[in-house]
Amino acid sequence: MSDDSYVFEGPADEPAAPRDNNPPLSISELSFALKRTLEDRFGHVRLRGEISKVNRHASGHVYLTLKDDKACIDGVVWKGQARGLGVQPETGLEVIVTGKITSYPARSSYQIVIETMEPAGAGALLAQLERLKVRLQGEGLFDPARKKPIPTFPAVIGVITSPTGAVIRDILHRIAERWPCRVIVWPVVVQGEAACGQVSNAIRGFDALTTGGPIPRPDLLIVARGGGSVEDLWCFNDEGLARTVAAARIPIISAVGHETDTTLIDFVSDRRAPTPTGAAEIATPVLADLRATVLDLDRRLVRAGGRLIEERRTRLSSVARGLPVRPEDLLALPRQRLDLAGSRLGSALHRNVAVHERQLITVAGRLSPAVLDRALERRRDRLGATTARFAPTLPRRLERDGDRLAALARALATLDPKRPKPGFARVESEDGVMIAAAAALQPGQAVRLVFDDGARGARIDGEGEAPPPRPKPAAAPRAKAPPPGQGDLF
Structure with missing residues (x-):
């Protein structure tokens, strides 16, 4: 090893770290271990208690709490088991349930999964029945x-x-x-x-x-x-x-x-x-009983019919005693009166015809043709006199009245609002109604101007002064009286 090389070594007296024989568990591992232990140890239990806090979930499961005077336990009834329970869970009902104990790891709580449920006794059954009766009676199912x-x-x-x-x-x-x-x-x-x-x-x-x-x-x-x-x-x-x-x-x-x-x-x-x-x-x-009743009614009907016939027979006998012995005696007098009236009927008819014939002759004399001819002649003379009187003036009169009628027709044609004269126009609304006054117009209103040769659309701007008041028209001249001495045919 060279002199410039360095090696780091720890202290010679530091001991090595010991190995742990109790490793820590995760919370999930502990929760699921407890769950398995509960399910293995209490796989089938039978509990008795009072139901409280019943919650029917939208999924069909039922969540509830079982309690006694010292403790309580949560319970759940899965959807498939809820329909087959011997009694439906209600708050305050004492029941006996069968199921298994398990835990809910998400909340570290234990619960019982209920498989069967039955009432704890007759008292609980009757209490549940009374509550159901009150509810159905309130809905009117017991109404007579x-x-x-x-x-x-x-x-x-x-x-x-x-x-x-x-x-x-x-x-x-x-x-x-x-x-x-x-x-x-x-x-x-x-x-x-x-x-x-x-x-x-x-x-x-x-x-x-x-x-x-x-x-x-x-x-x-x-x-x-x-x-x-x-x-x-x-x-x-x-x-x-x-x-x-x-x-x-x-x-x-x-x-x-x-x-x-x-x-x-x-x-x-x-x-x-x-x-x-x-x-x-x-x-x-x-x-x-129905047959006996029908037979009794039949006997009563026969007896009542017999009494009615006997009563009618008695009354008929009483009335018959006041009648003559023979029926021919009853018809003798009416037959005689009939024969007398028949013998007088022919002569009465002849007299009646003669009277009416005389009345007809009297009236026919007043209805001769000469009377009618005289009345017709008088009316013919009156018509000739009237014709001779008005014959000279009648053609002139008719000609003058014809000229006046033609002049009025020309004036009427010039005043027709549907035929405006050149230089004039008729104001109409959009639906074709003629507007005759400025007060009937509103600013911005759409109108139509009708000329003699066509129509154009327009819109009112709202500006301008109100028109001066229209002067009263002069009184129309009176018609001249006809010259004296000349009669009026009409």
């Missing part, structure tokens, strides 16, 4: 004025119930013994989550039938189910089913449960029956 009348004599009855069990047998048996008619059964399940959807589809299906189609349209529907607990009958408290019943065009009788059981469709249906057998009795009359 909107309920449809039940037909008195139905020809076709539709029954929506389970095809098995005692309910359908009781209904068919009761209808058959009271009012034999056609019954169409739409089989559905009447318990569980699928019940409300199937019953709603059955109501809409019956309502869509048309009159005269291959399947007759029912005049009346019966929704029936046997008795059960609140949970068993809960499907008939569904809001969608209640709105379907209220919107149906066919009258509906609700026969769900026994007399003490009450469901939501009992309030929106057109009639509530205490039992399914009672619904069959409400829907149908008793044929035997």
